[in-house]
Amino acid sequence: MAVLSNTEIIRALDEGRLVIEPRPEPGPGHDGTPFDSISVDLRLAPEIYVPIDGMNIAFDAGKKIGVGKTLRTVYKTDTIPHGQTKALEPCEFILGRTMETIKLPVVENCLAARIEGRSSLARQGLIVHFTAPTIHTDFSGQITLEMINLGKIPIILTPGMGICQLIVETVVGTPTQARVSQFQNQRTPAG
């Protein structure tokens, strides 16, 4: 696997092996250019999710029953209005999303990607993802960000600001679904 340079990211966008909508262009939110040498910046969407205080429930990480349905009830939706900002307080955790929709189609010479934070924001104490930064081939959608301020002072978030970077990687082979029944009852790697 190899990381794509900025020129190869642009080539992948041109060829449709990577789709970013809207396509990154220099402008508001992108200081000069959205492209670094091996990455492209993505911007913060206005819609955020804030944990609700005082919830008297717990997630059973072992059983995972109904986790999805419960997640919807322990957060409240909020939107940072256009032209306004949100102060992320020390130790405050929210969910955010990228403005851009990312698509990694299953095609020949397909790609994968990962999300990383931006070093300038990291120095201020902002983490934009805890785990699972991988964007798999066949992914389609906006990227959800788990954001927390580990610094000692608030961090001002503005919709449209560059919030993370997308690093794009080549994939060896073309992913397909596992043929589950082929490995059913298998005891050894030989079968």
Add this chain to the structure above:
Amino acid sequence: MQTLPTETAWMKCKVLKGMFSTEYLVVVNDRNDNEYGEMFVDKFLVKLDQEKDLGMDDSVPGRVRVRTTWQKSEGSGLISVMLPASTIQNGRYLEVPENWLTNS
């Protein structure tokens, strides 16, 4: 393992209100029609069988975009699918009856 090209298909599912405004919470079942897992999926990957403004307690039948080779497992009549995301409870792959899938 033989590598076969995958194609897009649409698989029956249950659709609930998501968290972000651009997503749904999708519930898919296993081959025995028991709940297999939940996943948050962007709305353009889901079709609702009935148009409805979903409230927190609502669910409607729908279809979620999957990938498949349309190859049936020998003797089982089941087809392997790859979901658009990994479910919270289980993984991303499962085998389902062919009649759960449509081309559109």
